[in-house]
Amino acid sequence: MTTHLTTGPTSHAADHTPTAPAPAGVSKLTDPARAQDPAPEPVPEPDPEAVIDQARAGIDALDAEIVRLVRERMALSERVQRTRMANGGRRISLARENAVLRRWRHELGEPGTTLAMTLLELCRGRV
């Protein structure tokens, strides 16, 4: 027998095509030429509940990370506001808020504006 580099279902295509059944009495178990072939891996059907559980675990982890980032944003915002007020400025900067709103709208459309307004509500007025 010649040396072949490939393994798997196609390596003996000349002997038995995948669709044609092996001749009677010649199977992977009885044909010495095929005894070394690994059995083709069965492709498991994805379990929908497992897919959903895994995706939800990812969502929960992202939500926790987003909350952490929002809190970090609140702390930075408070620092800006405190520093501005300690130097004779106002707590609110409408020009800056408009720039923030525009950026979120550019990224996410109108719901981005709503999200940014909620963020600003969380961040401003805490000093």
Ligand SMILES: O=C(O)C(=O)C[C@]1(C(=O)O)C=C[C@@H](O)C=C1
């Ligand atoms: O960037 C500032 O000047 C801030 O004070 C921070 C911030 C914000 O949370 O984005 C909060 C209040 C201001 O009205 C504008 C923006």
